[in-house]
Amino acid sequence: MAKVLMKGNEAVGKAAIEAGCRYFFGYPITPQSEVPEYLSSELPKVGGVFVQAESEVAAINMVYGAAGAGARVLTSSSSPGIALKQEGIGYISNAGLPAVIINMMRGGPGLGTIQPGQADYNMAVKGGSNGDYHDIVLAPASVQEAVNMVMEAFDLADYYGTPVIVLADGLIGQMMEPVEFNYVCKKELSPKTWALTGKGDGEKHMVENLVIEASECEAWNQKHFEKYAKIEANEQAWEEYLMDDAEYAFVSYGTSSRIVRTAISYLRDAGYKVGMIRPKTLWPFPVKAFDKWDKNIKKYLDVEMSMGQMVQDVAYACNDKNKIEFYGRTGGIVPAVDEIVEFGKKVMGGDK
Amino acid sequence: MAVIFQKPKALTDVKLHYCPGCAHGIVHRLLAEVLEEMNDDKNAIAAVPVGCAVFANKYFNFDAIQCAHGRAPATATGIKRVHPNKLVVTYQGDGDLASIGTAEIVHAAARGEKITTIFINNGIYGMTGGQMAPTTLPGMKATTAKSGRDPKINGNPIRVCEMLSTLDGPAYIERVSVATPAQVTQAKKAIRKALEIQKQGLGFTFIEVVSSCPTNWGLTPVKAMEFVREKMIPYYPLGVYKDITAEEGK
Numbered sequence A: 001m002a003k004v005l006m007k008g009n010e011a012v013g014k015a016a017i018e019a020g021c022r023y024f025f026g027y028p029i030t031p032q033s034e035v036p037e038y039l040s041s042e043l044p045k046v047g048g049v050f051v052q053a054e055s056e057v058a059a060i061n062m063v064y065g066a067a068g069a070g071a072r073v074l075t076s077s078s079s080p081g082i083a084l085k086q087e088g089i090g091y092i093s094n095a096g097l098p099a100v101i102i103n104m105m106r107g108g109p110g111l112g113t114i115q116p117g118q119a120d121y122n123m124a125v126k127g128g129s130n131g132d133y134h135d136i137v138l139a140p141a142s143v144q145e146a147v148n149m150v151m152e153a154f155d156l157a158d159y160y161g162t163p164v165i166v167l168a169d170g171l172i173g174q175m176m177e178p179v180e181f182n183y184v185c186k187k188e189l190s191p192k193t194w195a196l197t198g199k200g201d202g203e204k205h206m207v208e209n210l211v212i213e214a215s216e217c218e219a220w221n222q223k224h225f226e227k228y229a230k231i232e233a234n235e236q237a238w239e240e241y242l243m244d245d246a247e248y249a250f251v252s253y254g255t256s257s258r259i260v261r262t263a264i265s266y267l268r269d270a271g272y273k274v275g276m277i278r279p280k281t282l283w284p285f286p287v288k289a290f291d292k293w294d295k296n297i298k299k300y301l302d303v304e305m306s307m308g309q310m311v312q313d314v315a316y317a318c319n320d321k322n323k324i325e326f327y328g329r330t331g332g333i334v335p336a337v338d339e340i341v342e343f344g345k346k347v348m349g350g351d352k
Numbered sequence B: 001m002a003v004i005f006q007k008p009k010a011l012t013d014v015k016l017h018y019c020p021g022c023a024h025g026i027v028h029r030l031l032a033e034v035l036e037e038m039n040d041d042k043n044a045i046a047a048v049p050v051g052c053a054v055f056a057n058k059y060f061n062f063d064a065i066q067c068a069h070g071r072a073p074a075t076a077t078g079i080k081r082v083h084p085n086k087l088v089v090t091y092q093g094d095g096d097l098a099s100i101g102t103a104e105i106v107h108a109a110a111r112g113e114k115i116t117t118i119f120i121n122n123g124i125y126g127m128t129g130g131q132m133a134p135t136t137l138p139g140m141k142a143t144t145a146k147s148g149r150d151p152k153i154n155g156n157p158i159r160v161c162e163m164l165s166t167l168d169g170p171a172y173i174e175r176v177s178v179a180t181p182a183q184v185t186q187a188k189k190a191i192r193k194a195l196e197i198q199k200q201g202l203g204f205t206f207i208e209v210v211s212s213c214p215t216n217w218g219l220t221p222v223k224a225m226e227f228v229r230e231k232m233i234p235y236y237p238l239g240v241y242k243d244i245t246a247e248e249g250k
């Protein structure tokens, strides 16, 4: 398929359709409203269903029903709307159902700002709903990567039986880039024999959420954690950028990693041996990347559009909290390249 | 020997946990009987609530999903949009439907979502131990309104059938009860009518059942049914609030 120039928000909508998703339930919010706008006209063309829900709470509970009914289903929102979806995300996670949730993050907390942010890291990665659970969290850094990740998200969701969150931000949602839709599924997916379809002549299906006996509820949780262990073993993904000779490594994801990448070229020109580990999965966090490079690295330079929500995961991954320096902007401010270059020079000093 | 009475096959053998005199058990049975008579238990998918009926999925011998508190109409919307040819039923209490889930029920009704809601109005939060519900009558005691609901302090009850019947989305709305044998017969007819309208794809259908909660009302089962007849029904009058099939016939 030839490349087409598309806005991020529309491209992720098309990616969902290309992945076989035929159901979208959502509610408008800047900077992601083009996702529901696009799908409201495109889904009916392929026999799909678009419902503008009365709230994000309703939207995610519609997703719960559609997922339970065996469909590939999408919702999208931006930070305050995702906060509202947390109830349903917990229920879908607990039921072990597949669903894809896109968050085009903006600055917070509360109503915050409509400018891009990355301060929903904790909500997505640490679990914003109640109880012990994880969702897979994918973090694209370009429109093309957002497309690929949305398509992959449906496979991961179906394969593991879990919600997958695509954690992008308003910049990626609003930006135009040439994209192609050529992702191919690498996983073998089994038929959804558990889905609510009416029992017909067979056994009835149940999607359960209340496990009232504590011992049964603990066992239920432990089953989830066996699944999570598999995901941690198999699905960590990251990009290594100029790491071969690096003595310092930026750690940055999504939009902030784009600026870091440019800053690295200036720092390299100035003689610094610096690279980047860019997590593509935030959960599972790519600990393996740190296992691989840690012995070469004197300091990690964590750059985020938040006050440092990823720092603890980097500290855990490298097993040394004193090895991390952090630079972040928040509240909708995207850092400039020269700020990152300055930060890099300050950390690395004369160490070229 | 001919069987003259047996449990509907659309109910499982799991022992119901409801208190004696509770309306939930009666309404479960009516729904099961109707589905079986329509030969549609195999096509039915229930969205069950958080409330005393949270385990209805274990009692119904057809597909079911346990929903978040109040969200059954949204979850049922998701199911129905995926399987437009199945019979999708939400089963909800009054706290579930008329308090935490008010937005979900109003909008499912307004969209004309082709589902059936069975609404158990027992005027109390049964499962959590008798707190005030949106439907608790003025003067009626609850653990969070100990000297009786005072509208000046606690606000006023909501009459859901009346409210939903102002919308264009619903196709059928009826309020029934199960406090006399005649009412039980009428309740069953109403449930059947609602499911048939759903099957015809005519719109949203809603059956409110004015119900009892002897345990949290502090009444014996017999006294509780009396309370339904003497106090609840005058405040929540029985009858058909909307019927587009009758309007069409006019």
Ligand SMILES: Cc1ncc(C[n+]2csc(CCOP(=O)(O)OP(=O)(O)O)c2C)c(N)n1
Pocket: B050, B051, B052, B053, B069, B092, B093, B094, B095, B096, B097, B120, B122, B124, B125, B126, B127, B128, B133
């Ligand atoms: C989000 C949330 N809030 C509160 C509760 C606690 N809770 C469980 S059932 C219930 C009330 C149920 O009352 P009703 O819907 O009237 O059902 P009944 O038990 O009377 O049939 C409440 C408040 C919950 N489970 N989830």
Ligand code: SF4
Pocket: B017, B018, B019, B021, B022, B023, B024, B052, B122, B126, B127, B212, B213, B214, B215, B216
């Ligand atoms: S507490 Fe009330 S509503 Fe719940 S089972 Fe007992 S009588 Fe029924």
Ligand SMILES: [Mg+2]
Pocket: B093, B094, B095, B120, B121, B122, B123, B124, B125, B126, B133
């Ligand atoms: Mg109640």
